[in-house]
Amino acid sequence: MTEDEKYKSEGRAAILKAISHPSRIFIVDKLNEKPYCVCELAEMIGIDQSTTSKHLSILKNAGIIDDTKKGTTVYYSLRCKCLLDFIGCIENVIRMNIDRNKKYMGVGNN
Amino acid sequence: MTEDEKYKSEGRAAILKAISHPSRIFIVDKLNEKPYCVCELAEMIGIDQSTTSKHLSILKNAGIIDDTKKGTTVYYSLRCKCLLDFIGCIENVIRMNIDRNKKYMGVGNN
DNA sequence: AGCTAATATGGCAATATAGCCATATATGAG
DNA sequence: CTCATATATGGCTATATTGCCATATTAGCT
Structure with missing residues (x-):
């Protein structure tokens, strides 16, 4: 750097x-x-x-x-109001993580 | 909570x-x-x-x-590409902080 | 198998963080 | 001034983090 x-x-x-x-x-x-x-x-x-x-x-x-x-x-x-949008992005990551876990655990595929 | x-x-x-x-x-x-x-x-x-x-x-x-x-x-x-937008928000806070410091130090007001 | 290159992991010392309690500071009421 | 209320700060312990070094693991090559 x-x-x-x-x-x-x-x-x-x-x-x-x-x-x-x-x-x-x-x-x-x-x-x-x-x-x-x-x-x-x-x-x-x-x-x-x-x-x-x-x-x-x-x-x-x-x-x-x-x-x-x-x-x-x-x-x-x-x-700074934009901080809220960015929490939205964090929520997005959380949702993706949950989806991934579901996939690994086979939830929704049985 | x-x-x-x-x-x-x-x-x-x-x-x-x-x-x-x-x-x-x-x-x-x-x-x-x-x-x-x-x-x-x-x-x-x-x-x-x-x-x-x-x-x-x-x-x-x-x-x-x-x-x-x-x-x-x-x-x-x-x-997650949205992470970049959110860095934009952080930059926004940084800019605000710089402006505030300038104000306190009288920069741009003499 | 044996060797090399790229990553990952364990261990350790130095530093930082979170929470509480106790106490200091500041503002308004009387 | 004195008291009460709201915040802020100092001190402390328990815990977490960062970075390095040494070493383990993994994959490809011969």
């Missing part, structure tokens, strides 16, 4: 990595509906508030979400 | 995680052109052959790439 390619790949990986966690994917998916605050997300996910806050700061540092304060409450929102 | 939501989020995260590494993003990008074998990719990336093989098996297990043997050589190919 040239320096340029390395830099580019690292940048892309950093963003992907930020989303690559069950709780964070869930957050991105939820924020597509509307903004939510930390405690709402923590409640929905079922993990500690502090852990949720850390997840949100990872997404924020990656430039994936934005935050707005209202009193002591911080609302997070999606910064 | 309900059991269903948890399962779904874990599935999505598993696929994303598989791609979330500089070398693996690079591989996906390269395989979009055409299939390559392990040693070609190792050479391009500049890492050990064994490490490259492990990266490829991670992508393969996630259902992102396919392999075909020709003699002792194994050619890997992209299984």
Whole structure:
């Protein structure tokens, strides 16, 4: 890899990595509906508030979400709607994987 | 999260995680052109052959790439073209981040 | 069978991540 | 100022990941 390619790949990986966690994917998916605050997300996910806050700061540092304060409450929102289309692509891979498994297991061929 | 939501989020995260590494993003990008074998990719990336093989098996297990043997050589190919569109989305986030940094640093406003 | 080339796998050390608890910080009410 | 609520941060342990080296496996050739 040239320096340029390395830099580019690292940048892309950093963003992907930020989303690559069950709780964070869930957050991105939820924020597509509307903004939510930390405690709402923590409640929905079922993990500690502090852990949720850390997840949100990872997404924020990656430039994936934005935050707005209202009193002591911080609302997070999606910064880039295209992220949803791309989840569609991931779903596509999942569907392909399921089909393949079915084929290997002979489901639908008996 | 309900059991269903948890399962779904874990599935999505598993696929994303598989791609979330500089070398693996690079591989996906390269395989979009055409299939390559392990040693070609190792050479391009500049890492050990064994490490490259492990990266490829991670992508393969996630259902992102396919392999075909020709003699002792194994050619890997992209299984899902939509992955490229989604890299476009990542690029979009990167562009937004750059713009934001410029704004904070006052570039273009003097 | 014996040799070579291409991949894959096991083992290991260094580093990173996820989650919790405890605590710090910040905002608004009284 | 004091208290309560919402977030953020520090510290810690358990676990996972990355990369290399050494070695096993596989396929083709003679």
